[in-house]
Amino acid sequence: MTVPSTIKTWIIAEKPGETLTDKARLPSHTPLLLLALTPLTFRLEEKPLREANDGEIVVKIEYFSNDPAQRTWIGKDVVPDRAYGPCPNEGDSMPSLVLGRVVQTKSSQWKEGDLVTAFASWSEYVVLNEKAVMAARQIEGCSPSVALSALGMTTMTAYTGLHEVGHIKPEHTIVISGAAGATGGAAVQIAKNIVGCKRVIGIAGGAEKCRWVESLGADVCVDYKSSSFEEDLIKATEGYVDVYFDNVSGRILDLVLARMKRFSRIIACGAISGYNTSREMRMHNLFEIISMRITMQGFIVSDFADKWPGAVDAVKKAIEEKRFTTEGTETKVAASFEDVPKVWARLFSGGNQGKLVTDVSA
Known part of the structure; x- marks a missing residue:
């Protein structure tokens, strides 16, 4: 499959302090957690997409996982060696757990069309090492995004x-x-x-x-x-x-x-x-x-990565036995790539039920 030479990506333009934006630079009536967060916190950029090397794959991202923890990763006052998770710098792409489809491969482990989950960024496409992705867990009859919600x-x-x-x-x-x-x-x-x-x-x-x-x-x-x-x-x-x-x-x-x-x-x-x-x-x-x-x-x-396989098996079994429902446990928002930060901000205003997932697959 042909992949583009350039892609859009959301970068961290200005690390937030106490709020996601700087109150002094916004109109007094602006709802801080519901606005488009550019250009203060995030900025949309176009960057070149490099070719995959041996042992790498190119993934087109179809869904973004929205997690409150992401807010803790980008705080202005985060001390790197005490950080809860990744500690990106201003100018880096916004980190995120993603679900995407392999569109180009130089790996013997993955073929074009495979659905994978990975830790990547708010980008349209990413180049990833073959060992840095997992096969997306799926349930027959459910949206592919179940890999980020009920089985995520x-x-x-x-x-x-x-x-x-x-x-x-x-x-x-x-x-x-x-x-x-x-x-x-x-x-x-x-x-x-x-x-x-x-x-x-x-x-x-x-x-x-x-x-x-x-x-x-x-x-x-x-x-x-x-x-x-x-x-x-x-x-x-x-x-x-x-x-x-x-x-x-x-x-x-x-x-x-x-x-x-x-x-x-x-x-x-x-x-x-x-x-x-x-x-x-x-x-x-x-x-x-x-x-x-x-x-x-x-x-x-x-901390408990070795327990994940057993957890997946237990939840899958419960789903099959109708003791664990996937219905209503996911708020999936179809959005343009330009609206990715706005969907994520819904986490902090109670705008979701269950897992909030951004769908950019269209």
């Missing part, structure tokens, strides 16, 4: 976090924040429908999302946007909590700390409440960790 990294995060960090058991009561998101929604299904936990409590924003989380298997989902949220959380966690899967940190973590049992566990997976501001990260109940002898452990999904 967020589900692996939920599965390994629950098992390897939370050590969950059927007799446990578990709370999952960000339960309408990609990782949280998968965690609800795994905890209730695969492990069979006694009680699963979700936390999400808005009545509609809460009802959806309950449809996934949660015994109840508490609306953090409700004026009665604190009282509702106390009622939902009567008898207290064995395991808390934390995707948000901030005020919600602070409140849940006061609902944990002695010798309980907190799975520290994400802190999206603080990714764009430091104001939500103030804590008042940290002494609960001491008084309740709580174990709180942070992790990154790559």
Whole structure:
């Protein structure tokens, strides 16, 4: 297949500080997290696409994975040797997990037309080493993008976090924040429908999302946007909590700390409440960790890469047995390449249910 000599790519023009853009340089009425983020944070550029060398492939990207963690990679104040993930420089292409199709190959491992997932960038095409890609996991009857959602990294995060960090058991009561998101929604299904936990409590924003989380298997989902949220959380966690899967940190973590049992566990997976501001990260109940002898452990999904095959097998089996649904667990947005940053920004405004995927396959 003929590949272009030049491609479009989104580069990091100006690393963001507390917000994704600089307030002082924008009109006062501008919604900071919903605008096109160029030219302040990202800039669209055209660059040459080099030819593949032996052992390399050219991939046309069809889907981008949108993940809150990407925000932590590009922060202005990130210290490289303490970074959560990659630490790109200004002028680099924006890193992203992608799903694409091999369009040219100089590899004996891959042929044209193969669907692959890889860690790449917001680019139309990429040249990758043959060992830097994986065959895209697929399910008959599902969109190819299932490789980024139900069988993707967020589900692996939920599965390994629950098992390897939370050590969950059927007799446990578990709370999952960000339960309408990609990782949280998968965690609800795994905890209730695969492990069979006694009680699963979700936390999400808005009545509609809460009802959806309950449809996934949660015994109840508490609306953090409700004026009665604190009282509702106390009622939902009567008898207290064995395991808390934390995707948000901030005020919600602070409140849940006061609902944990002695010798309980907190799975520290994400802190999206603080990714764009430091104001939500103030804590008042940290002494609960001491008084309740709580174990709180942070992790990154790559810590447990050896567990991914078993996780995929377990989730696939659950899908086949209709104990894990893929329906409604993906917000797939068809977009032009020029709108890639705008779709990603929806993560921070609650504009997704389940996994947010950008579809640029057209």
